[in-house]
Amino acid sequence: MEKNESIKCRVSNCTHWDSQYCTASDIEVSVDGGGTNAPNSEGTNCHTFEARS
Numbered sequence: 001m002e003k004n005e006s007i008k009c010r011v012s013n014c015t016h017w018d019s020q021y022c023t024a025s026d027i028e029v030s031v032d033g034g035g036t037n038a039p040n041s042e043g044t045n046c047h048t049f050e051a052r053s
Contacts, residue, residue: 001025015050024048 003021011017016024028047031038038044 011046011049013052015052016048017052022048 001016001023003018003023005021007022007024007027008020009017009022010020016022026048029044030047032043032045
């Protein structure tokens with residue numbers, strides 16, 4: 001998949017990571033613990049993450 005240069009990613013052990021960019025066709029981010037309001041970026045979670053094997 002081609003990298004999307006408008007979606008930066010710093011998680012190098014994700015299968016969608018390509019030199020600081022995300023190659024996923026779509027991404028899903030949610031609030032840790034549920035709900036719709038995060039107190040800060042640390043309170044969010046990328047569900048698109050897949051560990052490299």
